[in-house]
Amino acid sequence: MSEFYLLTKPNCPLCDKALAQLHSLELEQPIRLHWVDITQQEELQDEYALLVPVLVRGKDDAELRWPFNGDLMEFITA
Structure with missing residues (x-):
């Protein structure tokens, strides 16, 4: 199962939209999604x-920055 990390912060409407977009994907294989609150780690903050939401792919630490647009499915399945 592929691991992904959604970098977020509290009261972030774009983060909520990003999560909804991820949940709407029709994936052949499930993914494991970790919700990372950047305010809990100073270096991430x-x-x-100013960039959240950011989706990070666990296997290679590649980042997909908002807006995800049509790149999301390609990023998840790469």
Whole structure:
């Protein structure tokens, strides 16, 4: 099962939209999605405060930044 990390922060409407978009995908194989609150880690907050939501692929740490648009399915299945 592929691992992904959705970098988020509290009260982030775009993060909610990103999660909804992920849930709407029709995937052949399930993924494991981890919700990461960047405010809990100073180094993540410093790097991603203005960028969330960001989806990180676990196997290679590749990042997909919002808006995901048509790139999301390709990113998940790569």
